């Protein structure tokens with residue numbers, strides 16, 4: 362049997378059968394039956410994080426069957442192939458080695474017969490040297506002023522990762538430094554950023570794996586023109602523009618001095634690249650020690666993923682639960698709810714990580730898939746989300762599983778805030794799980810002295826069906842290290858799901874088509890005659906824009 366027959370495979374069929382017995386079981390009953398449920402369905406990674414997955418629609422049998430699915434998919438063998446540098450990105454013939462970038466053990470990792478670790482260490486040393494120089498003032502702008510502002514110009518993986526880390530680690534930032542991120546090709550993004558900065562104290566980090574991405578290149582050229590307009594001296598550029606890329610030649614053509622380029626390699630996928638020199642902005646903004654702590658945290662999660670049995674393996678369990686809801690309960694979207702304002706950007710980051718990786722319809726045997734793959738990832742920090750979209754999660758018709766993520770201690774202690782935040786976080790997951798029956802609503806309304814008439818009219822609207830699954834992830838503090846572990850955990854979750862769905866999680870052909878069409882349309886915009894080489898809608902819109 363090939364993996365194309367996933368839905369006919371023994372493990373899948375057993376899960377299908379099991380689903381019919383469990384689909385109507387209420388979690389509140391499962392909790393009532395088993396006082397040990399929290400202990401049974403939670404995993405602690407010492408000094409790192411706690412995953413409580415007891416508020417899921419699962420029993421022992423569910424987890425046994427899900428782990429059997431993972432074994433049937435050869436998760437462990439695929440994991441080992443990834444870590445040992447096998448070219449598992451089959452459509453681009455590449456290894457997938459973002460893990461090597463945080464390989465704190467320094468063990469050799471061989472690609473095409475060569476150990477990649479010495480190059481990784483050399484680039485890390487370069488990042489340390491450079492960021493230290495910027496912080497100490499050894500590296501100064503063209504007129505001798507200290508650098509106070511970093512502007513990262515990049516998009517997708519060359520923006521979302523470093524942007525998330527810098528935003529969520531603000532409490533650890535170097536004193537006197539500001540970081541800005543420009544990604545959108547809408548001029549507004551660059552122009553509004555430039556309004557608040559001085560060229561003489563600004564360092565632009567041009568971050569692009571390919572150094573061909575249209576938006577980044579245009580933003581970089583416009584930033585360069587702005588800089589030259591203000592400074593008027595080409596030779597000043599090298600003090601204010603550095604590049605992070607795999608494409609040294611194109612970066613040179615842009616005018617960046619090779620000594621100010623920070624290399625990485627084609628075996629680092631864009632959305633997995635924050636651990637590479639794409640993290641330069643992180644090292645600049647937070648300092649190299651914090652960047653290394655981030656790498657260490659990720660390394661610890663890599664170790665956990667590699668060494669822990671599937672039944673106790675945090676990313677594996679999270680991946681299996683995601684498959685359980687996506688493929689058996691038909692849950693098509695997945696919520697990420699950080700109860701930490703610092704993690705505001707986490708849902709955006711995970712959108713690219715998950716949706717660009719697993720939004721696929723062709724399997725690894727080049728066949729069209731007829732089961733569901735990646736879910737829609739979305740979310741916002743609590744408690745704000747509670748006052749916006751949680752209503753639909755509680756009483757809407759869709760099932761939307763969600764992760765609730767929270768540090769126990771805050772980096773900003775104002776009396777009572779953290780307790781209020783935590784009680785809200787738990788109140789939501791409790792409400793999602795328990796719901797409220799009509800009998801409970803009626804009893805509550807009677808106690809409040811409501812009339813029979815009011816009860817009849819209002820009670821049905823106050824019913825919560827409950828049985829809505831959530832995971833809770835807790836850690837002591839949101840530090841570079843815990844953030845590293847958290848992000849690596851989601852990377853491995855996405856990896857495991859991709860293996861189960863038999864897809865290549867490491868290419869992104871879906872975004873290429875639009876890039877090609879945008880190039881054609883850009884040419885049409887410069888023609889004076891009406892266009893007729895597209896469909897009627899596109900032709901009409903082009904002509905309307907031009908007119």
Ligand code: F6P
Pocket residue numbers: 516517518519568569570571572573574577631632717869872
């Ligand atoms: O949009 C596709 C994509 O290739 C992403 O995967 C990538 O992170 C982003 O574009 C940016 O690419 P680059 O770093 O090459 O500019």
